[in-house]
Amino acid sequence: MTNDQWQAVDGYISDLLVPQDEALTEALAASDAAGLPAISVAPNQGKLLHLLARTQGARTALEIGTLGGYSTIWLARALPADGRLISLEYDPAHADVARANIARAGLDKVAEVRTGAALDTLPRIAAEPGAGPFDLVFIDADKRNNPRYVEWALRLTSPGSLIIVDNVVRGGAVVDGSSEDPSIVGTREMFELVAREPRLDATAVQTVGVKGYDGLLVARVIA
């Protein structure tokens, strides 16, 4: 199967099942116009996140890696009106675009973007009364820190919560144990951590589509 076919099939799926609305289309257009890289989740993946959050009955969510807020909008829309989503973004320019996109989507009462390196922001969130536990954590930032993000996600969740990690296959490079690429090293360490962590029950699936060949890890906090 070729990349052209992956894209055609993604188009077929999204045309039928993931009708794009103005807020989502404009979020992508504004991100593009601001020069952000086109590395958000695909529409059908955004919908998957949304459905997982809905199925989970999530009221609270934490996202690590906001970019222009595309996945943030999908997730925030799954939460109730009095729900809460905190999204962490290192780059202030990305965070500004995301805040505008979130406001345009009418979700600024539910979702907030916090600027800074996530490893600095996470301890502050942990110290805030009432900030957690989160029903769902979506990890999609700098992949080298994925093991640390999963550790934080474990601290900030409770049994029944979901932890989702994006881009865990990396074109198949995840199986290369000799790789010195920090993203691969971080992803492999994250897999090993999840595998030996008795509080997590997890799987991962490979995905192809408009964003190429990659994958998604889904873990349920069980204790």
Ligand SMILES: C[S@@+](CC[C@H](N)C(=O)[O-])C[C@H]1O[C@@H](n2cnc3c(N)ncnc32)[C@H](O)[C@@H]1O
């Ligand atoms: C793949 S993009 C996020 C895409 C977004 N989740 C979506 O699907 O629409 C990764 C984002 O993580 C941010 N990032 C990178 N390192 C970070 C860090 N240490 N802390 C927080 N955010 C970081 C990048 O600036 C970028 O905007």
Ligand SMILES: [Mg+2]
């Ligand atoms: Mg991603």
